[in-house]
Amino acid sequence: MLTPGTWQKSSFSGGGQGDACVEVFNRRTRISIRDSKAPTRAALTFPAPAFAAFLEALKASPSAG
Template sequence: MSTPLTWQKSSFSGGGSGEDCVELATADTAIHLRESDHPATLLTTSPAPLRALLSTLKSGHLTSR
């Protein structure tokens, strides 16, 4: 039996009803991300790839193809 995930909202989600939020939960070495308005859709990763993605986004070096 698995332990239920404890979800945390992003500090950038703003106020209001909280319907437009990015939420994060951790379990062992996995990090789970979801949008609050689509909670059944999860993105699961580990710390290193998420750190690389966030670093790239913050640097502004992400390009579209």
Template structure:
């Protein structure tokens, strides 16, 4: 996965707390990793599965 561009959650704090990084620039999969331990690898989800997960979280917890 050398062509992966990682981004940190917009809800991450600036002191390096518990965060995940996600890459959404691949066509069919979404890798997710721990921002504190990026060399430990990533979990890779099918894009549709990840979209359903994010949608479910947004329905359960108000943003903002």
């Protein structure tokens, strides 16, 4: 579950400094995603239900496991 109001790194952030990943920000009704290597660049923002559907589709994908 995403904590509202904070950028959170992916649990698959990789080794080293853990900066080879995406970060997600929960704005309650919208979800923003940014590249952790370039946090000052623009973030992609989606309606929360669309992002939830996207995550469910990833989990159901045969290549996700």
